[in-house]
Amino acid sequence: MINPNIKSVFELTQTFSTEQDCIEYYEDLRWNGIVVSPFDPTSKVYKCKNNQYRCKNTGKYFNVKTGTMFENSKISLRKWFLAIWLVTSHKKGISSMQLAKDIGVRQATAWFLLQRIRACFGIENNNELEGIIECDETFIGGKNKNRHKDKKVPHSQGRSFKDKTPVMGMLQRDGKMNAFVVPDTKRKSIQPLIHKYVKPETTQTIITDEWWAYNGLSKHYDHRIIDHSKKEYVSLQDNSVHTNNIEGSWNILKRSVSGMYNHVSRKHLQKYVDEFVYRFNLRKVSDQEKFRYLLSNSNIRTTYQELITV
Secondary structure, eight states, X not given: OOOOOOOSHHHHHHHTOSXXXXXXXXXXXXXXXXXXXXXXXXXXXXXXXXXXXEETTTOOEEOTTTTSTTTTOOSOHHHHHHHHHHHHHSTTOOOHHHHHHHHTOOHHHHHXXXXXXXXXXXXXXXXXXXXXXXXXXXXXXXXXXXXXXXXXXXXXGOOOOTTOEEEEEEEETTSOEEEEEOSOSSXXXXXXXXXXXXXXXXXXXXXXXXXXXXXXXXXXXXXXXXXXXXXXXXXXXXXXOXXXXXXXXXXXXXXXXXXXXXXXXXXXXXXXXXXXXXXHHTTTSOHHHHHHHHHHTOOOOOOHHHHHOO
């Protein structure tokens, strides 16, 4: 396995100075010396010229990019690798305009690359959480006047999001986070996600605010509540009971969306949330490992038509 020690953009460009360098590295990373046909994993594979392979059972030809986000892309792997490094190493992400300048492509091309890369970020957004879990929702987009009570909307009107998109999150103390775009902040939208990712047998405590959609969690978990309507942000009885960590993470997400991307449509918001979660969960990992991890899980292909279809 080729395992170069890369610590900077300069070292990345030096390590992958040719397209063949990229192909050989990606082949090692994806197949680890044993080429597998994407059409029939049980088939014998024949090596052909120009980095092509043929699947014996199906007779089809393929290469290392087949079935991945790189498939049918006219952009070189050298530029793809540089784009992945820049996206995963930047703490707040990178805009398509900036990426276009950095790798020398049109802005529309850079946007397409970014969307394909973001489609792979979901690998870090399905963690089973345990221990002490903080749960909360936030709203992306729109104006402050549409937020719920502690976010400037009275409870009597419910949690309004006429011009906002709700995102529900679960954060394990000193651990990982999951976050998902939801249609609303009702119990039927929130609690199934909690039950899916937070197992009662491995959970010590779930902490939420007083929003009614969390009612009933005490049947399955040790459910502690922070009542924001009473200006309570840390429990007076136990200072470990609070949702400050996940609320702080929402600030990072919002600054990223508003500061870096300006506007994100509801259709694509989950991809940006996945990107945020990926970066948050790997915040203590080196840039090289973030780069390798994404490349190792790049077998998700997104077509341009899928991206532009409403």
